[in-house]
Amino acid sequence: xxxxxxxxxxxxxxxxxxxxxxxxxxxxxxxxxxxxxxxxxxxxxxxxxxxxxxxxxxxxxxxxxxxxxxxxxxxxxxxxxxxxxxxxxxxxxxxxxxxxxxxxxxxxxxxxxxxxxxx
Amino acid sequence: xxxxxxxxxxxxxxxxxxxxxxxxxxxxxxxxxxxxxxxxxxxxxxxxxxxxxxxxxxxxxxxxxxxxxxxxxxxxxxxxxxxxxxxxxxxxxxxxxxxxxxxxxxxx
Numbered sequence: 001x002x003x004x005x006x007x008x009x010x011x012x013x014x015x016x017x018x019x020x021x022x023x024x025x026x027x028x029x030x031x032x033x034x035x036x037x038x039x040x041x042x043x044x045x046x047x048x049x050x051x052x053x054x055x056x057x058x059x060x061x062x063x064x065x066x067x068x069x070x071x072x073x074x075x076x077x078x079x080x081x082x083x084x085x086x087x088x089x090x091x092x093x094x095x096x097x098x099x100x101x102x103x104x105x106x107x108x109x110x111x112x113x114x115x116x117x118x119x
Numbered sequence: 120x121x122x123x124x125x126x127x128x129x130x131x132x133x134x135x136x137x138x139x140x141x142x143x144x145x146x147x148x149x150x151x152x153x154x155x156x157x158x159x160x161x162x163x164x165x166x167x168x169x170x171x172x173x174x175x176x177x178x179x180x181x182x183x184x185x186x187x188x189x190x191x192x193x194x195x196x197x198x199x200x201x202x203x204x205x206x207x208x209x210x211x212x213x214x215x216x217x218x219x220x221x222x223x224x225x226x227x
Contacts (some may be wrong), residue, residue, distance in 0.1 A: 037216075047163065047206060047218040060214030096162055104210020105153040107174070109162035 002027040004110035018084040022097030030055045038082045040093040125219035129227045138194040142207035142221045153209040158203045
């Protein structure tokens with residue numbers, strides 16, 4: 001079955017750019033009709049959808065983050081990536097990648113990766 | 120934006136109890152409502168999609184109902200392994216997805 005795994009630096013300095021990659025295994029990122037999303041969760045808090053990409057490269061972002069977010073896909077590597085610019089401590093969170101069908105539920109999810117913004 | 124309000128925010132129940140969590144949308148979202156279970160240190164897991172459909176492999180003690188603005192998630196007989204935080208999530212106004220604030224379920 002399809003599995004997702006996040007990777008990237010666990011520590012980012014304020015004002016810099018957070019970069020994460022999600023590697024998809026057990027299936028092709030290009031097969032089927034799926035969106036690939038990033039979702040984050042600050043410690044002890046709820047879930048916030050960041051944005052999504054279709055394998056065509058079409059993207060949608062949460063309006064609250066849109067000015068700072070870029071999501072891209074590399075079908076040759078079966079990966080998609082997140083870049084979040086100008087980070088502050090408020091961006092400290094566990095970041096998850098997840099798959100969603102054209103309908104709107106997330107399954108499966110990656111295990112999550114903690115990113116801390118600190119100098 | 121559609122706001123999702125879950126209640127209660129926390130809940131303590133005994134093994135074998137029937138547990139109910141509600142989720143209210145700020146506007147009509149038809150049945151575009153999903154439920155997830157998140158155990159500590161783990162990613163959320165899809166339990167119910169489209170308000171009432173049980174995801175494959177999920178025990179039948181979990182169920183969901185509702186449409187429009189009011190939704191209910193039920194565990195018919197609480198088991199120790201059900202201790203987790205539960206989230207609702209709407210997708211009526213794609214491409215935006217929003218989650219409820221979560222309900223933390225503990226054993227009494």
